[in-house]
Amino acid sequence: MADRLEVRKTYKLFIGGAFPRSESGRSYEVTDTKGRFLANAAHASRKDARDAVTAARKAFGGWSGATAYNRGQVLYRVAEVMEGRRAQFVAEVAAAEGVQNRRAEAVVDAAIDRWVWYAGWTDKLAQVLGSANPVAGPFFNFSTPEPTGVVAVLAPQDSALLGLVSVLAPVLVAGNTAVVLSSYARPLPAVTLSEVLATSDVPGGVVNILTGAAAEVGPWLASHLDVNAIDLSGVDDPDLARELEKAAADNVKRVRRPASEDWNADPGMSRLRAWVETKTVWHPIGV
Amino acid sequence: MQPTPFEYAPAPESRAVVDIASSYGLYIDGAFVDGTGRRFKTVNPATEEVLAEVAEASGGDVDRAVKAARHAYNRVWSKTSGRDRGKYLFRIARILQERAREFAVLETLDNGKPIKESRDVDIPLAAAHFFYHAGWADKLSYAGFGSDPKPLGVAAQVIPWNFPLLMLAWKIAPALAAGNTVVLKPAETTPLTALLFAEVCEQADLPPGVVNIVTGAGATGQALVEHADVDKVAFTGSTEVGKAIARAVAGTRKRLTLELGGKAANVIFDDAPIDQAVEGIVRGIFFNQGHVCCAGSRLLVQETVADEVVERLKRRLTTLRLGDPMDKNTDIGAINSPEQLERIRTLTGIGEEEGATRWSAPCELPDRGYWFAPTLFTDVSQAHRIARDEIFGPVLSVLTFRTPDEAIAKANNTPYGLSAGVWTEKGSRILRMANAVRAGVVWANTFNHFDPASPFGGYKESGFGREGGRHGLAAYLDVA
Numbered sequence: 001m002a003d004r005l006e007v008r009k010t011y012k013l014f015i016g017g018a019f020p021r022s023e024s025g026r027s028y029e030v031t032d033t034k035g036r037f038l039a040n041a042a043h044a045s046r047k048d049a050r051d052a053v054t055a056a057r058k059a060f061g062g063w064s065g066a067t068a069y070n071r072g073q074v075l076y077r078v079a080e081v082m083e084g085r086r087a088q089f090v091a092e093v094a095a096a097e098g099v100q101n102r103r104a105e106a107v108v109d110a111a112i113d114r115w116v117w118y119a120g121w122t123d124k125l126a127q128v129l130g131s132a133n134p135v136a137g138p139f140f141n142f143s144t145p146e147p148t149g150v151v152a153v154l155a156p157q158d159s160a161l162l163g164l165v166s167v168l169a170p171v172l173v174a175g176n177t178a179v180v181l182s183s184y185a186r187p188l189p190a191v192t193l194s195e196v197l198a199t200s201d202v203p204g205g206v207v208n209i210l211t212g213a214a215a216e217v218g219p220w221l222a223s224h225l226d227v228n229a230i231d232l233s234g235v236d237d238p239d240l241a242r243e244l245e246k247a248a249a250d251n252v253k254r255v256r257r258p259a260s261e262d263w264n265a266d267p268g269m270s271r272l273r274a275w276v277e278t279k280t281v282w283h284p285i286g287v
Numbered sequence: 288m289q290p291t292p293f294e295y296a297p298a299p300e301s302r303a304v305v306d307i308a309s310s311y312g313l314y315i316d317g318a319f320v321d322g323t324g325r326r327f328k329t330v331n332p333a334t335e336e337v338l339a340e341v342a343e344a345s346g347g348d349v350d351r352a353v354k355a356a357r358h359a360y361n362r363v364w365s366k367t368s369g370r371d372r373g374k375y376l377f378r379i380a381r382i383l384q385e386r387a388r389e390f391a392v393l394e395t396l397d398n399g400k401p402i403k404e405s406r407d408v409d410i411p412l413a414a415a416h417f418f419y420h421a422g423w424a425d426k427l428s429y430a431g432f433g434s435d436p437k438p439l440g441v442a443a444q445v446i447p448w449n450f451p452l453l454m455l456a457w458k459i460a461p462a463l464a465a466g467n468t469v470v471l472k473p474a475e476t477t478p479l480t481a482l483l484f485a486e487v488c489e490q491a492d493l494p495p496g497v498v499n500i501v502t503g504a505g506a507t508g509q510a511l512v513e514h515a516d517v518d519k520v521a522f523t524g525s526t527e528v529g530k531a532i533a534r535a536v537a538g539t540r541k542r543l544t545l546e547l548g549g550k551a552a553n554v555i556f557d558d559a560p561i562d563q564a565v566e567g568i569v570r571g572i573f574f575n576q577g578h579v580c581c582a583g584s585r586l587l588v589q590e591t592v593a594d595e596v597v598e599r600l601k602r603r604l605t606t607l608r609l610g611d612p613m614d615k616n617t618d619i620g621a622i623n624s625p626e627q628l629e630r631i632r633t634l635t636g637i638g639e640e641e642g643a644t645r646w647s648a649p650c651e652l653p654d655r656g657y658w659f660a661p662t663l664f665t666d667v668s669q670a671h672r673i674a675r676d677e678i679f680g681p682v683l684s685v686l687t688f689r690t691p692d693e694a695i696a697k698a699n700n701t702p703y704g705l706s707a708g709v710w711t712e713k714g715s716r717i718l719r720m721a722n723a724v725r726a727g728v729v730w731a732n733t734f735n736h737f738d739p740a741s742p743f744g745g746y747k748e749s750g751f752g753r754e755g756g757r758h759g760l761a762a763y764l765d766v767a
Contacts, residue, residue: 135738242538249533252748281721283731
């Protein structure tokens with residue numbers, strides 16, 4: 001008697017809280033490290049990237065305007081839902097990264113723990129990065145961190161879940177909204193993360209996840225005038241990274257260049273600092 | 288009735304306090320050297336008198352300066368303790384104070400700004416920046432960037448002509464405090480106080496090569512920021528050049544901070560203290576002839592008080608004294624260069640063509656030099672060039688609004704985000720506006736104040752990175 005015939009999946013994009021197909025109608029086959037078919041993923045186009053930026057911009061006011069406590073609650077809830085999908089993540093990481101189950105479990109646990117770590121940062125950031133400034137005059141003067149805006153994230157190609165979480169969560173902490181392009185060859189943990197986000201309390205548009213090629217979608221995100229910052233962590237080709245950084249200069253985007261990263265190391269505050277602006281307010285002191 | 292200015296007897300500051308050489312070289316590795324490039328003249332924009340000839344550093348000169356900075360970094364500065372770096376900076380600060388009058392006169396001669404501004408703002412603040420950062424040099428481990436934050440190495444710094452010595456201080460003081468060495472290029476039209484600062488470095492016995500000054504124009508700046516052995520690029524200037532620099536450093540290891548243009552909204556609500564607001568508006572846009580990146584160049588006035596504010600503003604502008612920058616009573620000095628004057632004329636001409644109503648203060652302009660009367664435009668729409676482009680001159684565009692939401696929308700309707708002003712007696716409204724405006728500095732019931740302890744820098748296309756305060760140290764430490 002044959003095993004049950006599995007239901008094969010064709011995944012879609014995650015834009016504005018919904019799951020549309022690519023406007024281009026394209027999809028591509030995703031395989032495990034041994035070349036066995038896993039699923040079909042949507043192959044994002046320029047139009048999809050633009051739609052995602054529109055959704056991210058629309059969501060920015062609400063997400064950045066939410067209280068830090070509320071953002072922390074929402075992000076912690078994401079970790080709770082991830083925990084519930086732990087087995088699925090483990091299977092996907094094992095298939096995507098070609099590692100044994102035990103190793104995949106450690107990766108998934110680290111990813112969930114990292115999300116929890118960042119969730120707890122929302123209501124500490126302003127105290128740690130802010131200041132009251134002792135100016136030489138009768139003024140009250142203080143500085144606070146504010147989100148940069150819409151951040152495009154080209155997620156790591158190798159570390160499909162832990163790398164993804166490590167670059168996405170810090171973007172969200174301060175109140176930025178994100179357009180993420182997942183690993184091209186290993187998109188399934190990102191797809192599952194989008195299902196997690198859709199079924200937790202993250203407002204639609206705060207995170208938009210595209211699957212596709214950095215060389216195709218990256219230039220449209222890098223040159224988009226309504227994107228305020230771009231993370232090039234997932235760009236392995238130095239020539240492409242340079243071209244994207246050049247394109248990003250058109251509207252003075254904040255750029256994080258690709259670098260070799262140890263996703264298991266303490267992330268520190270570097271990525272939290274990368275996506276905030278410092279606002280300084282002056283007011284006279286008098287009677 | 289329009290008021291007439293009081294008649295004042297001339298009160299010129301003496302220029303005898305400063306010796307200007309007829310010719311200047313480059314300051315590289317602790318010595319003044321002749322450049323290998325061409326030479327250019329720097330003029331007093333108030334009189335068109337040639338002040339001196341200055342070397343235009345060639346690519347080879349820039350290379351020598353970077354090598355000197357690298358050598359000084361490797362051999363000396365990276366091994367100098369924070370305590371001693373701080374003591375050098377304290378020395379520099381003290382010398383700037385001691386020679387303040389000399390610097391103020393030289394700044395006013397080379398730049399055209401009123402002596403009362405160079406004397407009371409530029410030079411004291413420059414000294415204050417060195418004092419402030421001197422104290423940081425041996426306290427970096429307490430700045431919130433980890434227990435032992437490292438410098439970056441050699442910093443290439445390119446600064447503008449609007450606050451020549453002050454911008455030098457904003458660049459050099461934090462760089463040295465954090466342990467970097469620098470090659471700085473002052474603006475083409477205002478090189479003299481940077482060259483005088485080189486003397487201060489000698490006076491302070493600063494080790495050779497820690498500070499190098501290369502004068503020149505765009506090509507010199509380009510050679511500097513594109514030099515392969517530079518670890519950090521810091522630029523203050525136009526958004527256009529800032530974007531070109533961002534492209535030039537793309538794909539390199541160089542860290543970058545940019546402080547670029549602005550088109551700040553200064554928002555006046557109907558409950559604002561109008562007399563104070565009018566003073567703040569004047570300070571916001573006519574300080575330093577409007578050659579200020581964070582100038583309050585877009586006035587947003589609540590409709591119910593718009594006529595009153597504009598009327599009082601015109602009366603106040605009529606009393607501003609334009610003329611000899613060396614006169615201690617002068618409020619408005621000379622435009623820094625004929626090129627800048629041309630840009631101001633072009634944009635104000637476009638303002639009239641596009642249908643805005645122009646009013647200029649009825650003041651007499653001197654026969655020689657580059658001058659532009661304080662000007663304001665009413666009937667300005669958001670689509671007008673004078674409401675969108677940075678004019679960088681004494682020109683104010685007046686727009687109106689009805690509700691706070693409309694004020695916020697209009698204030699943020701710009702690719703820039705450097706500064707903003709808000710005037711109201713209502714505390715909750717100040718805080719709401721301060722939250723909602725996408726700008727790096729918000730002045731509430733005041734405008735155009737600066738302090739070394741106060742982080743300064745922009746959102747959006749006004750650049751990134753901060754100068755001043757604990758935050759400003761990050762630009763010169765390996766903490767990204």
